[in-house]
Amino acid sequence: MQTFLKFLQDSRRWTAVLIIVAVLGIGWIGLTAAPSSATTGGLIPSPRPGFLAPDFTLDTINGEQITLSDLRGQVVVINLWASWCPPCRAEMPAIEAIYQANKDAGLEVLAVNTTYQDDEGAAAQFARDFGLTFPILLDRDGAVSNRYQLQALPTTYFVDRQGVIREVIPGGPMKESLIQSKVADLLAEGVSEQ
Numbered sequence: 001m002q003t004f005l006k007f008l009q010d011s012r013r014w015t016a017v018l019i020i021v022a023v024l025g026i027g028w029i030g031l032t033a034a035p036s037s038a039t040t041g042g043l044i045p046s047p048r049p050g051f052l053a054p055d056f057t058l059d060t061i062n063g064e065q066i067t068l069s070d071l072r073g074q075v076v077v078i079n080l081w082a083s084w085c086p087p088c089r090a091e092m093p094a095i096e097a098i099y100q101a102n103k104d105a106g107l108e109v110l111a112v113n114t115t116y117q118d119d120e121g122a123a124a125q126f127a128r129d130f131g132l133t134f135p136i137l138l139d140r141d142g143a144v145s146n147r148y149q150l151q152a153l154p155t156t157y158f159v160d161r162q163g164v165i166r167e168v169i170p171g172g173p174m175k176e177s178l179i180q181s182k183v184a185d186l187l188a189e190g191v192s193e194q
Helices: 002-009 011-032 086-105 120-130 143-147 176-193
Strands: 057-060 065-067 075-081 107-113 136-138 155-159 165-170
Touching: 075 086, 075 176, 086 107, 086 120, 086 176, 107 120, 120 136, 155 176, 165 176
Parallel strands: 075 107, 107 136
Antiparallel strands: 057 065, 057 136, 075 155, 155 165
16 A cells, blocks of 8 residues: 555656657557548538538439439528428428529529328429429438438528538528529529639
């Protein structure tokens, strides 16, 4: 016991112990750190503003497939919705109007139906009832909803030409003026950069 007490009282030994612990800690950090090449400069796909929109490929109600990353260079509005959702029904005409007004300027709308909690037939009927002309995608297994951490219907993501989410609006219905202001800002950015 006296040897241990002597050890505790010797400041040189404490200094040596602290240096050893610091070296081991730095070594551990170096060994377990992710290499910088494994990152994307802060743009790791995440369903939040300032991050790349998580990529996906889904079938449309017409049997085609659409991959989000294929739309780089366009402004994309991703709207997650269900046919039984009253706010979704209320905002869809506004989304269609904005799409019609801006599609030639580089706007794409992807209406992702949460088919895992809806019905394909109901989604198709919804698109017919509202005269929707943009792609209606089917999230049959909920993978896209999970990847986008869906918490409310509808939820809308405004994605810039580089594939970065610029704004997320959970819930709704959104007014046409709000959608137009978000889209106009993103379309204008693309014009000034080209």
